[in-house]
């Protein structure tokens with residue numbers, strides 16, 4: 001056990017990411033299951049920079065070896081995990097709903113099939129805005145979740161940032177009363193406007209930098225918001241705080257993702273405190289609900305410099321937990337200008 005403590009302490013010193021003995025144990029559990037770096041990060045649910053550093057220290061200690069693109073347990077490593085009784089990960093995820101708790105059925109199906117076609121011409125994710133979109137099925141699972149919770153039909157919905165094309169998915173169902181999208185990236189706004197005109201979706205799409213306060217007519221005018229912010233506490237304050245500022249009253253809902261790939265549980269604690277301080281209640285936390293399609297700028301991101309082996313990700317490795325929050329008495333949004341860097345901190349790695 002003291003070995004795990006030693007490695008954790010050294011890894012934290014070198015990365016400034018909170019590390020625990022269990023962080024080291026989870027890396028070892030993952031290495032038993034796979035030699036693929038990205039899959040190891042996915043299984044560990046620890047920030048990428050910490051996983052990379054722990055692997056480098058375990059390599060120095062002769063516990064894991066880097067052979068080509070593979071990360072393998074050494075003989076010494078195999079004896080070590082056996083002695084500590086470290087077992088591989090097991091999963092009991094539901095194969096029907098893929099662990100999301102909702103399915104795209106009934107009247108959503110037809111709209112979903114249209115969406116799959118439309119999104120084929122979407123603008124690619126770009127690095128400068130920390131873009132990384134979820135699978136089309138995932139965008140629609142978010143629509144199904146909101147409908148299942150009564151946050152969709154006849155509602156006015158505001159989407160803050162939309163590389164996931166939620167505005168199109170929501171409008172295609174014909175169920176919301178109104179859909180507004182505020183997005184900094186003109187390419188996305190042009191695409192969404194084109195689709196809205198072609199399919200008669202009547203989406204209110206505007207170019208807007210969410211570091212600036214909301215347009216006046218958007219404040220306090222919506223029933224439900226969606227966003228998927230970059231993973232810094234500042235970004236959560238900016239995007240979710242603005243989302244709350246769009247809401248009409250108490251008992252209105254908001255949806256967004258928070259990942260473990262770029263956020264330790266210590267940062268999660270700070271994030272959840274920010275949410276409670278805004279007068280929100282967290283009603284749902286759906287682990288790995290969101291699955292992000294691998295973006296082609298991976299060699300430019302910080303995480304690539306940190307990987308111990310240089311092998312592009314093959315499967316989806318970047319996932320996030322879907323949060324549903326609801327306002328109660330005393331809630332308050334955040335609509336002040338944001339200055340400073342909302343994209344980078346010690347734990348981020350895909351910016």
Ligand SMILES: NCCCCN(CCCN)CCCN
Nearest residue numbers: 130131132228229257320350
């Ligand atoms: N940089 C690539 C991955 C970014 C994912 N982030 C923005 C996603 C927008 N759809 C954060 C995801 C969790 N908040």
